[in-house]
Amino acid sequence: xxxxxxxxxxxxxxxxxxxxxxxxxxxxxxxxxxxxxxxxxxxxxxxxxxxxxxxxxxxxxxxxxxxxxxxxxxxxxxxxxxxxxxxxxxxxxxxxxxxxxxxxxxxxxxxxxxxxxxxxxxxxxxxxxxxxxxxxxxxxxxxxxxxxxxxxxxxxxxxxxxxxxxxxxxxxxxxxxxxxxxxxxxxxxxxxxxxxxxxxxxxxxxxxxxxxxxxxxxxxxxxxxxxxxxxxxxxxxxxxxxxxxxxxxxxxxxxxxxxxxxxxxxxxxxxxxxxxxxxxxxxxxxxxxxxxxxxxxxxxxxxxxxxxxxxxxxxxxxxxxxxxxxxxxxxxxxxxxxxxxxxxxxxxxxxxxxxxxxxxxxxxxxxxxxxxxxxxxxxxxxxxxxxxxxxxxxxxxxxxxxxxxxxxxxxxxxxxxxxxxxxxxxxxxxxxxxxxxx
Amino acid sequence: xxxxxxxxxxxxxxxxxxxxxxxxxxxxxxxxxxxxxxxxxxxxxxxxxxxxxxxxxxxxxxxxxxxxxxxxxxxxxxxxxxxxxxxxxxxxxxxxxxxxxxxxxxxxxxxxxxxxxxxxxxxxxxxxxxxxxxxxxxxxxxxxxxxxxxxxxxxxxxx
Numbered sequence: 182x183x184x185x186x187x188x189x190x191x192x193x194x195x196x197x198x199x200x201x202x203x204x205x206x207x208x209x210x211x212x213x214x215x216x217x218x219x220x221x222x223x224x225x226x227x228x229x230x231x232x233x234x235x236x237x238x239x240x241x242x243x244x245x246x247x248x249x250x251x252x253x254x255x256x257x258x259x260x261x262x263x264x265x266x267x268x269x270x271x272x273x274x275x276x277x278x279x280x281x282x283x284x285x286x287x288x289x290x291x292x293x294x295x296x297x298x299x300x301x302x303x304x305x306x307x308x309x310x311x312x313x314x315x316x317x318x319x320x321x322x323x324x325x326x327x328x329x330x331x332x333x334x335x336x337x338x339x340x341x342x343x344x345x346x347x348x349x350x351x352x353x354x355x356x357x358x359x360x361x362x363x364x365x366x367x368x369x370x371x372x373x374x375x376x377x378x379x380x381x382x383x384x385x386x387x388x389x390x391x392x393x394x395x396x397x398x399x400x401x402x403x404x405x406x407x408x409x410x411x412x413x414x415x416x417x418x419x420x421x422x423x424x425x426x427x428x429x430x431x432x433x434x435x436x437x438x439x440x441x442x443x444x445x446x447x448x449x450x451x452x453x454x455x456x457x458x459x460x461x462x463x464x465x466x467x468x469x470x471x472x473x474x475x476x477x478x479x480x481x482x483x484x485x486x487x488x489x490x491x492x493x494x495x496x497x498x499x500x501x502x503x504x505x506x507x508x509x510x511x512x513x514x515x516x517x518x519x520x521x522x523x524x525x526x527x528x529x530x531x532x533x534x535x536x537x538x539x540x541x542x543x544x545x546x547x548x549x550x551x552x553x554x555x556x557x558x559x560x561x562x563x564x565x566x567x568x569x570x571x572x573x574x575x576x577x578x579x580x581x582x583x584x585x586x587x588x589x590x591x592x593x594x595x596x597x598x599x600x601x602x603x604x605x606x607x608x609x610x611x612x613x614x615x616x617x618x619x
Numbered sequence: 620x621x622x623x624x625x626x627x628x629x630x631x632x633x634x635x636x637x638x639x640x641x642x643x644x645x646x647x648x649x650x651x652x653x654x655x656x657x658x659x660x661x662x663x664x665x666x667x668x669x670x671x672x673x674x675x676x677x678x679x680x681x682x683x684x685x686x687x688x689x690x691x692x693x694x695x696x697x698x699x700x701x702x703x704x705x706x707x708x709x710x711x712x713x714x715x716x717x718x719x720x721x722x723x724x725x726x727x728x729x730x731x732x733x734x735x736x737x738x739x740x741x742x743x744x745x746x747x748x749x750x751x752x753x754x755x756x757x758x759x760x761x762x763x764x765x766x767x768x769x770x771x772x773x774x775x776x777x778x
Contacts, residue, residue: 192769233648235715239639239643240657247639250665251665297652
């Protein structure tokens with residue numbers, strides 16, 4: 182055997198691919214041949230120089246995140262097969278729109294840049310807006326003028342919203358749409374409707390739901406940045422030109438639809454959606470936003486930012502002005518009664534609907550506290566004298582903290598009406614309160 | 620008999636358990652970023668999940684996806700550099716970027732096909748036969764690229 186033969190073996194030795202017999206043979210030769218031994222040493226050194234010497238273990242939870250991601254993405258029959266083994270925590274509205282299709286759309290609409298670049302965009306935007314003094318924003322949202330600010334419906338027309346915010350010296354804001362206004366004066370939130378009913382509550386803007394984060398674009402960006410840290414099946418794309426960076430997030434609906442898909446597409450978060458943001462390429466500031474809901478019927482924009490002006494002077498007196506003649510209902514006051522506490526949602530629905538027959542104010546003042554006196558009168562005009570003929574099993578859906586109770590009602594005029602009563606009891610008293618559906 | 624659909628999910632679960640670590644290691648050292656590595660490895664498994672044709676050699680398929688993903692990222696690097704304002708503290712202390720850069724500067728002096736073979740071996744712990752599957756070339760070619768690569772490195776290290 183010549184040295185050339187052993188040098189062939191040397192390659193396998195370095196790669197750890199020699200049989201024990203070959204290894205012994207080579208080692209014997211290396212003991213006898215100083216030239217080959219030197220060759221072997223320098224080759225080992227060379228390989229060692231390009232071998233990493235640091236810890237490169239994947240982060241904690243990586244394996245389970247991968248499993249979750251492929252389960253979402255796998256085509257339907259495989260997903261079903263997998264579901265039989267393990268129940269997924271969050272469903273992506275199976276059968277309505279698969280994560281696979283979302284991924285396909287994202288890949289078609291732009292370059293699929295990893296989450297990291299998206300996170301950088303959001304971070305840059307937060308940094309660039311750190312000294313924000315005020316904000317003047319206009320949004321178009323598909324919703325009803327008088328409905329909750331968080332409510333959206335892809336089938337409805339656009340309703341204009343204006344949002345004015347002062348950040349310094351203290352936070353104050355006003356959000357308005359034709360049928361509803363909410364104002365935060367730094368202490369409390371007043372919200373009123375055209376009916377003349379109004380509520381007073383503490384400073385938590387959570388009731389604005391998806392619009393909450395528009396009050397402060399930094400919070401919007403922070404929220405997106407956090408979402409981009411958890412792998413929740415969302416797909417990010419970033420495209421860039423000389424003036425702007427355009428970032429899109431295509432994400433499956435959040436929430437649990439195992440029991441019912443009733444809440445699906447009733448808010449941005451509870452929809453398969455695409456959120457598009459435009460940033461100034463120079464300073465990273467947010468320039469625009471659009472949210473498109475993706476349903477089995479196609480895509481439909483539901484929110485469009487039509488104006489955003491930073492640091493324009495704001496008249497704070499006009500910002501926090503309240504109208505005359507509103508019947509304010511202070512939601513911070515504890516409930517007087519607890520007739521609807523300590524029972525199930527179905528039982529509560531029955532109690533409430535039976536109370537409507539003879540309009541029992543003791544029960545109904547408690548149950549309809551969100552409605553205000555004028556709203557109550559409106560409900561009374563429609564529902565007084567009804568008889569519940571069927572009350573179904575309550576279901577949970579999406580991210581709604583309460584439950585939906587399907588009910589069949591015999592109306593005063595003999596007609597039958599089916600409703601989905603939305604009840605929640607996430608208050609200090611654990612009291613069921615009507616939140617919608619009537 | 621098991622349906623092909625069920626076996627794909629089983630195949631994926633097995634592949635995740637067996638290969639997530641070497642794939643992550645490969646991607647982290649290739650990109651110098653744990654966050655990018657996570658994204659690239661996840662994308663590879665998503666491609667696997669969505670592949671129309673059956674995946675016959677999962678390990679080779681996944682390494683090919685990850686290697687390509689790393690190359691794509693490097694091509695797009697210009698965008699990332701410009702919009703990265705600052706590094707988080709945890710990233711600043713991480714030895715990974717420096718180690719990745721050190722090895723990259725050494726392998727950068729080799730022809731790319733030789734560097735690829737060495738990387739798949741040292742980062743991915745792949746055998747020559749496995750590297751041949753990833754690169755879709757004969758094992759003899761893989762071995763000779765490895766040998767020439769190491770020879771070239773010896774010269775680089777001497778100077």
